[in-house]
Amino acid sequence: MPHDEVYEAMSSAFDDGAPVALATVAQTLGSTPRKTGAKMLVREDGTFVGTIGGGCGEAEVWQEAMDALEDGDARMVTVDLTEPVDGEDKICGGIMRIFVERLES
Amino acid sequence: MPNSAEIARALLIAAREGPAVASCTVMGATEGVEVPLGAKMLVYADEELGDIGEGPLQAAVTEFARSAIPKHLVQTCAFTPEGEFVEGRRAIEAADAIVEILVEIVEPAATLLVVGGGHVGLAVGQLGAMLGMEVAIIDDREDYANQERFPYEANVICGDFGEELERFPITANTYIVLVSRGHKVDELALRTVAERGAGYVGMIGSKRRTRTVLQHLAEEGLDRDALDKVFTPIGLDIGAETPEEIAVSVLGEIILVRRGGGAQPMSEHGRFLASARR
Numbered sequence: 001m002p003h004d005e006v007y008e009a010m011s012s013a014f015d016d017g018a019p020v021a022l023a024t025v026a027q028t029l030g031s032t033p034r035k036t037g038a039k040m041l042v043r044e045d046g047t048f049v050g051t052i053g054g055g056c057g058e059a060e061v062w063q064e065a066m067d068a069l070e071d072g073d074a075r076m077v078t079v080d081l082t083e084p085v086d087g088e089d090k091i092c093g094g095i096m097r098i099f100v101e102r103l104e105s
Numbered sequence: 106m107p108n109s110a111e112i113a114r115a116l117l118i119a120a121r122e123g124p125a126v127a128s129c130t131v132m133g134a135t136e137g138v139e140v141p142l143g144a145k146m147l148v149y150a151d152e153e154l155g156d157i158g159e160g161p162l163q164a165a166v167t168e169f170a171r172s173a174i175p176k177h178l179v180q181t182c183a184f185t186p187e188g189e190f191v192e193g194r195r196a197i198e199a200a201d202a203i204v205e206i207l208v209e210i211v212e213p214a215a216t217l218l219v220v221g222g223g224h225v226g227l228a229v230g231q232l233g234a235m236l237g238m239e240v241a242i243i244d245d246r247e248d249y250a251n252q253e254r255f256p257y258e259a260n261v262i263c264g265d266f267g268e269e270l271e272r273f274p275i276t277a278n279t280y281i282v283l284v285s286r287g288h289k290v291d292e293l294a295l296r297t298v299a300e301r302g303a304g305y306v307g308m309i310g311s312k313r314r315t316r317t318v319l320q321h322l323a324e325e326g327l328d329r330d331a332l333d334k335v336f337t338p339i340g341l342d343i344g345a346e347t348p349e350e351i352a353v354s355v356l357g358e359i360i361l362v363r364r365g366g367g368a369q370p371m372s373e374h375g376r377f378l379a380s381a382r383r
Binding site for chain 2: 003010026
């Protein structure tokens, strides 16, 4: 699936001289909402384009992306969806490794 | 060394217009291995933009990425720092040092060109749209080629089959399904598209009827190799009966061509059942 909306947002941020954080699913184990290569781009103001799967995993990755924008370090984030949340049943039951990096032109 | 803006622009062009590019990103490495995390390289069929390091690793990743373009691959791959491809979780865990590289093919959405807007064409187009393909449907009858008939995103073209197909752009990323009202039209359509390098050409019909069509075109002097590559009768053998089931069978075959696979049930029981029915 082409990620042209993510690349477009990235390109236009760079045209404005703004950095972005890019989160990319590097690997999945088990049943996960998105597969390898899924992308979410986060801007400095916290707005984002694209999705790596929604839900609490995405909120966690968004926070890491905001942190990466701040400190500039690339990082690998592991999102474990096998843990039941608040006593609810597991929804997806997989593990995703997500690469988060800060990019600027 | 290109900057991120150049890479982003190149990726946007690849995703919108093509040609396809293999985007490679260093995503991880065993502690102590000196590689720049996040380094990016774009590998085209005949050139590269950027690099992910140097020496044998760079060469190995470039070669791997180039070979991945026709497979539409998206995969995180492991290499040793010396450039050896490491396959399988066990081998990766056993290796002393690993560099993880995401290789993803960036290209425009595949085009599904459906020739014939009848019941089967309608269902094939619908399923193609669901799979994220850019769907185009051609018919020369207005009742079968109008936007209302197709309750999904599709480029509906009403016009002469020959003329419209002649001007329709066809690339290796175009998948063509011939399901028109009759063999005369299918033959005309096949004559127009067979030699233009589509990723897939499939034609509906019984073995006997489709063989006649292929014979006619061979006698006319159309390229043998191109005709040999036509998928006809069309689809995977799943016992499809209804237009919607035929659509599943056809799109199943298209996914098989795009992604590769064994086209067999995954389970032993399924394979047993399939062979028992043969």
